[in-house]
Amino acid sequence: MKITIDDDFDLDKIINSGQCFRPRKTEDGFYRFITGKHTVDIRDITKEAGEKNVDRATELEVSCSQNEWDDVWHQYFDLDTNYRKIRKRIPSDDLFLKNCVKSGAGIRILRQDKFEMLISFIISQRKSIPAIRTSIERLVGLYGKDGFFPEPEAMLAATEDELASCGLGYRCSYVYNVARRVALGEFDLEEIDNLPDDELFDALKSFAGVGDKVANCVALFAYHRCGRAPVDTWIARIINEHYGGINPFNGYGPVAGIMQQYMFYSAIK
Secondary structure, three states: OEEEEOOOOOHHHHHOOOOOOOOEEOOOOOEEEEEOOEEEEEEEHHHHOOOOOOOOOEEEEEOOOHHHHHHHHHHHOOOOOOHHHHHOOOOOOOHHHHHHHHHHEOEOOOOOOHHHHHHHHHHOOOOOHHHHHHHHHHHHHHHOOOOOOOOHHHHOOOOHHHHHOOOOHHHHHHHHHHHHHHHOOOOOOOHHHHOOHHHHHHHHOOOOOOOHHHHHHHHHHOOOOOOOOOOOHHHHHHHHHHOOOOOHHHHHHHHHHHHHHHHHHHHHO
C-alpha cells in the first residue's frame, strides 16, 4: 500500500536521531518499525527516485493495511503535527539551530511505548547508541515474544546473571525494579500520562536509576511532552560552545524537545 506524507518525513533521520533503538533498515531497503504488538516495513519511494525535498510530499510504500496505518502508525509517527510550521518558528538570530535544522529536517518525535522507553533509556546511560541497541535486542531475545519488547510480567523471573548477559551492568537492579513495580501494579505508566509535565517528570524520577536526563527522554519520546528537552553530554557541549552556557530550550516553549532533536542529530551524525 502507498501513503503520501505532505510534511517533514525522513526514515533514516528518524531512526538515527537517538530517540528509538529497535527500528532499523533491512537488507531490501525497507525500514522496519515495531511498537506494542505491531510491525511495519516502510520504503521511501520519493527518496529512492532521487526526488527527496523537505518542502515536498513524501510517497511511501508500507506493508500494513490502511486500517492499521490509521489506527497505529499515523499516531506513532505524530502525523497530526506540522513540523514544517514548527521549523519556521525558529528565531532568525538563532543561526546555530537554523543550521541544525538544515541537516535534521525530516525528524519526527515518535509516540513510543511507555514501558519500552523507560527501560530503554535507563539502559542508555553511559552507553553508545550501538551498545544500547545490542543490549535491548538481547533483552528482547530473553524475555520478548515473537520479537516484541518484553512485557513487565515476563521479566519478573529474570535473574541478575541473565540481565547482566544483556550488558546492563550496574543498571540490572534498576531495570528489574521497574519491571517489578509495573508488573505488580505498584506503578501505573498510563495513569501518570494525565499529570502536568513537572509532575510527570517527578513521578518518573521516583524510579531508582532515573535522573533528569532519562526522565526528560521518557517524557518526550513516550509521553510526547514536546516541551521537555533532555540534556546529555552532546547537548551540554552545544549549550556551552554555541549558547555561552545558557540553556536555550527555555525559549522554545512547547517545541523545545523537537529543537533538541535537531541539535542532537546534527551533533552525532
